[in-house]
Amino acid sequence: MSVAENRVATDKPSFFGYLVEFDNVDSLIHAAEKVRDAGYTNWDAHTPFPVHGMDRAMGIRYTKLPLVILGGGLTGLGGALLMQWWMNAVNYPYIISGKPFWSIPANIPVMFELTVLFSALTTVFGMLAFNKLPQWRHGVFSSARFARATDDRFFISVEATDPKFDAKKTADFLAGLGGSEVEALED
Amino acid sequence: MPDRRCTERSEKQESMSRFIFPKWLDAIRPLLLLILAGGPAYLIAMGYYGMWPSTRTKGYMPKQPVPYSHAIHVGKLGMDCRYCHTTVEKSSHASIPPTATCMNCHQAIRPDSPKLLPVRESYASGEAVEWLKVHNLPDFVYFNHSAHVTRGIGCVSCHGRVDKMEEVWQEAPISMGWCLDCHRAPEKHLRPVEFVTTMDWAPGEDQITLGKRLREENNINPSTDCSTCHR
Amino acid sequence: MSENRDVQLELGRTPLVIGGRDFHAVTEMVSSVVERRKWPIGWYIAFTISAGGLGLLGAMIGWLFYKGVGVWGVNNPVGWGYAIINFVFWVGIGHAGTLISAILYLFRQRWRTSINRFAEAMTIFAVICALVFPGIHVGRPWLAWWLFPLPYPQNMWPNFRSPLLWDVFAVGTYFTVSLLFWYVGLIPDIATIRDRATTKIRRVLYGFFALGWRGSHRHWHRYEVAYMILAALATPLVLSVHSVVSFDFATSQLPGWHTTIFPPYFVAGAIFSGFAMVLTLMIPCRTIFGMQDLVTMRHLENMCRILLATGMMVGYAYSIEFFIAWYGGNPYERFAFINRAFGPYAWGYWTMVSCNVLSPQIFWFRWARRNIGVMFVISIFVNIGMWFERFVIVVSSLSRDFLPAAWAYYRPTWVDIATFVGSFGLFMTLFLLFIRFLPMMAMAEIKGVMPEAHPHHGPDPAERRGTDLGGPTLQPAGALGRGREQ
Numbered sequence: 039m040s041v042a043e044n045r046v047a048t049d050k051p052s053f054f055g056y057l058v059e060f061d062n063v064d065s066l067i068h069a070a071e072k073v074r075d076a077g078y079t080n081w082d083a084h085t086p087f088p089v090h091g092m093d094r095a096m097g098i099r100y101t102k103l104p105l106v107i108l109g110g111g112l113t114g115l116g117g118a119l120l121m122q123w124w125m126n127a128v129n130y131p132y133i134i135s136g137k138p139f140w141s142i143p144a145n146i147p148v149m150f151e152l153t154v155l156f157s158a159l160t161t162v163f164g165m166l167a168f169n170k171l172p173q174w175r176h177g178v179f180s181s182a183r184f185a186r187a188t189d190d191r192f193f194i195s196v197e198a199t200d201p202k203f204d205a206k207k208t209a210d211f212l213a214g215l216g217g218s219e220v221e222a223l224e225d
Numbered sequence: 226m227p228d229r230r231c232t233e234r235s236e237k238q239e240s241m242s243r244f245i246f247p248k249w250l251d252a253i254r255p256l257l258l259l260i261l262a263g264g265p266a267y268l269i270a271m272g273y274y275g276m277w278p279s280t281r282t283k284g285y286m287p288k289q290p291v292p293y294s295h296a297i298h299v300g301k302l303g304m305d306c307r308y309c310h311t312t313v314e315k316s317s318h319a320s321i322p323p324t325a326t327c328m329n330c331h332q333a334i335r336p337d338s339p340k341l342l343p344v345r346e347s348y349a350s351g352e353a354v355e356w357l358k359v360h361n362l363p364d365f366v367y368f369n370h371s372a373h374v375t376r377g378i379g380c381v382s383c384h385g386r387v388d389k390m391e392e393v394w395q396e397a398p399i400s401m402g403w404c405l406d407c408h409r410a411p412e413k414h415l416r417p418v419e420f421v422t423t424m425d426w427a428p429g430e431d432q433i434t435l436g437k438r439l440r441e442e443n444n445i446n447p448s449t450d451c452s453t454c455h456r
Numbered sequence: 457m458s459e460n461r462d463v464q465l466e467l468g469r470t471p472l473v474i475g476g477r478d479f480h481a482v483t484e485m486v487s488s489v490v491e492r493r494k495w496p497i498g499w500y501i502a503f504t505i506s507a508g509g510l511g512l513l514g515a516m517i518g519w520l521f522y523k524g525v526g527v528w529g530v531n532n533p534v535g536w537g538y539a540i541i542n543f544v545f546w547v548g549i550g551h552a553g554t555l556i557s558a559i560l561y562l563f564r565q566r567w568r569t570s571i572n573r574f575a576e577a578m579t580i581f582a583v584i585c586a587l588v589f590p591g592i593h594v595g596r597p598w599l600a601w602w603l604f605p606l607p608y609p610q611n612m613w614p615n616f617r618s619p620l621l622w623d624v625f626a627v628g629t630y631f632t633v634s635l636l637f638w639y640v641g642l643i644p645d646i647a648t649i650r651d652r653a654t655t656k657i658r659r660v661l662y663g664f665f666a667l668g669w670r671g672s673h674r675h676w677h678r679y680e681v682a683y684m685i686l687a688a689l690a691t692p693l694v695l696s697v698h699s700v701v702s703f704d705f706a707t708s709q710l711p712g713w714h715t716t717i718f719p720p721y722f723v724a725g726a727i728f729s730g731f732a733m734v735l736t737l738m739i740p741c742r743t744i745f746g747m748q749d750l751v752t753m754r755h756l757e758n759m760c761r762i763l764l765a766t767g768m769m770v771g772y773a774y775s776i777e778f779f780i781a782w783y784g785g786n787p788y789e790r791f792a793f794i795n796r797a798f799g800p801y802a803w804g805y806w807t808m809v810s811c812n813v814l815s816p817q818i819f820w821f822r823w824a825r826r827n828i829g830v831m832f833v834i835s836i837f838v839n840i841g842m843w844f845e846r847f848v849i850v851v852s853s854l855s856r857d858f859l860p861a862a863w864a865y866y867r868p869t870w871v872d873i874a875t876f877v878g879s880f881g882l883f884m885t886l887f888l889l890f891i892r893f894l895p896m897m898a899m900a901e902i903k904g905v906m907p908e909a910h911p912h913h914g915p916d917p918a919e920r921r922g923t924d925l926g927g928p929t930l931q932p933a934g935a936l937g938r939g940r941e942q
Binding site: 063096 | 478479480483605611612613614615616617618619621622625626628629632633636637639640644647648650651652663664667668669670671672673674675676677678679680681682685686689690692693696700703899900901903904908909910911
């Protein structure tokens with residue numbers, strides 16, 4: 039706690055928040071439920087793999103990403119249809135093998151492929167955008183032991199920007215969650 | 226379960242700065258995104274611009290062996306194109322005039338001009354003046370001047386205002402797309418046949434209306450099959 | 457492959473990670489490969505040979521561009537030779553990667569986790585090899601961009617009624633989606649390597665490509681949704697790709713090509729050849745890098761079963777082609793197939809049948825499915841057999857077409873053969889770089905299927921069972937799954 043209190047005392051703008059470490063999934067989930075119930079909003083759990091049941095424990099609402107992807111897919115579908123119609127039936131109509139200029143069956147493969155392509159691009163870039171990634175610099179990286187968040191340890195971080203955040207009270211609250219000692223983060 | 230090796234690693238890492246990236250890197254994320262997305266787009270656009278025929282071939286103006294000025298002969302003196310390019314109405318090629326054509330006048334006019342020295346030499350020796358071809362189509366393209374001129378496509382439509390050119394340059398890109406533009410909609414360029422060589426002719430009415438009428442009257446339906454030009 | 461298998465697994469079948477490994481041990485085992493200071497001399501030897509192959513490919517392409525397609529053996533009537541054979545061969549190899557990463561993911565086959573990264577990498581490299589061939593076969597390669605619907609100075613557009621153009625879109629999309637899927641899967645693992653890095657340059661490079669991943673659960677939530685949707689997109693995509701490739705043949709009018717069975721037949725063959733290639737690569741890697749606890753005998757046995765199943769599918773397709781040739785009553789079709797089995801290319805046909813249909817039959821025996829040596833040899837046989845399948849389809853049909861006066865025997869030139877050999881150099885070079893610089897197993901996913909990853913908490917046991925039975929919840933596979941929560 040000593041480190042944390044030092045930071046509290048100075049409370050410089052570089053102060054980012056608190057970090058607390060857990061060594062198994064169960065204690066992380068219990069702790070997350072308590073943080074959620076305490077009414078914090080600007081906090082996060084950090085795990086080396088997606089932990090089953092954390093969405094509920096953290097109170098995360100299901101993402102809107104699928105809707106955006108649907109939009110991307112429909113753009114691909116409609117774009118492919120329009121493109122083939124305009125290019126082969128309007129702008130450059132050309133007789134080949136006696137095929138009609140415009141027929142849906144011949145256009146289905148490209149429509150399908152572009153639907154998938156646009157959906158996939160929307161999926162990946164949408165996911166990154168919703169996650170605000172890439173974000174190479176983040177306060178949690180100021181902790182040395184945070185390196186194990188991608189290995190075998192579980193963390194909860196609470197940011198100082200949270201409306202319920204109070205340097206002293208939050209530190210005490212986090213210390214009571216059953217994890218390691220509370221570490222102050224800077225940025 | 227602190228593994229010994231892991232602890233060592235942490236200590237090693239402790240000695241380095243804990244942040245890998247400086248703070249400004251996140252601040253310039255939008256700029257980075259712009260470079261990553263806009264950079265390739267810019268390069269592609271530049272590639273396109275550079276490769277497009279209008280960039281590559283338009284404005285081609287080789288140095289001719291004789292400083293012959295179309296501006297003087299056509300613009301100022303009012304000579305007709307067909308005085309020199311005699312076969313333009315009958316043949317696929319418009320023909321470059323022989324030296325004799327020049328000498329028709331230049332035996333009397335400015336017979337001593339130093340600019341005309343190559344012409345006089347050519348006349349004396351019988352060797353042709355080596356004019357350089359400006360409008361050079363690829364070998365796989367078949368083009369017929371007479372087919373165009375006798376149906377009312379003016380010289381100016383493809384060659385530009387030659388009567389204002391001191392030295393001739395290539396005015397049109399002469400790309401396939403440019404050819405097809407007109408073959409798909411010839412009414413944009415059709416004129417009465419008697420005016421094909423008139424450089425400053427202007428339609429008395431709307432060009433499209435006139436063009437459509439001329440198309441109708443003369444039954445002009447240019448083909449866009451591959452074999453029209455690639456024979 | 458019933459979905460109940462996972463439940464049985466939970467109830468005491470061979471676990472997917474053995475040897476009493478914990479999370480850190482998984483990280484250690486996979487990352488330590490990438491973090492080696494000294495690489496075994498074998499890697500350098502293999503890399504030198506592969507890079508030589510890559511150089512050969514470059515030289516052959518250069519020679520082709522310099523001299524023109526005349527350096528290849530293609531001529532009338534066999535106008536499609538090694539280029540299309542190799543293209544179909546390599547695209548087919550790629551299919552197993554997507555099958556393992558996407559289809560097995562959707563079917564909640566958790567055993568895929570330790571081989572999927574490997575297989576996805578193989579997909580990408582195989583598709584790169586495949587893409588080389590259409591790029592260089594066009595005769596005027598500097599105009600290869602005409603394949604795409606871009607504005608040309610000619611004011612023309614590609615012909616969307618041609619299966620060759622569908623191919624451009626199918627393979628292009630397939631490559632892009634595979635690459636995205638692979639990279640998305642890699643992000644958390646690159647972050648692991650970043651966090652373990654001990655040199656500045658590694659931290660910066662891996663840090664850059666990890667995009668600042670910090671294992672945030674809010675990120676994981678969207679990540680998993682995105683991953684599942686990518687899998688759902690890749691599944692029909694992979695089936696479409698080889699179907700479209702088969703359209704190149706099936707929509708023509710040549711006997712031996714003009715058959716409706718081609719799309720499923722090609723897809724089955726693609727998966728078959730791809731799994732064979734996964735085994736060929738996986739068996740040596742697993743031994744060299746000591747991954748026996750992650751890629752267990754059970755993984756290999758499952759792959760052998762898939763080989764057996766898909767091998768019989770292609771065997772069925774071969775026989776049904778003959779049946780239809782007879783039953784359809786078309787004399788040209790009938791001739792094409794008699795010619796295929798007993799004509800000048802009978803040697804190719806019977807090589808194909810013995811490698812593809814007969815050799816995997818040994819996997820009916822359990823001892824064969826659990827014997828590394830047998831597996832390796834059979835997987836090589838299958839690779840050979842599947843290349844011959846494409847050779848037989850392309851060459852035997854073309855060499856004796858409708859005009860007997862034009863019949864001729866196709867022989868590849870040395871350039872054809874060297875280009876094909878060189879494409880293996882490209883593939884192996886990329887692969888060796890991959891195992892050297894990127895984690896070859898999906899650490900985060902392996903951790904997710906370990907027993908310690910399951911919280912013993914709340915209504916989980918019931919929920920988990922529901923997931924494993926593949927209930928109608930919007931959840932990704934197994935332990936990675938979570939409900940629609942508020």
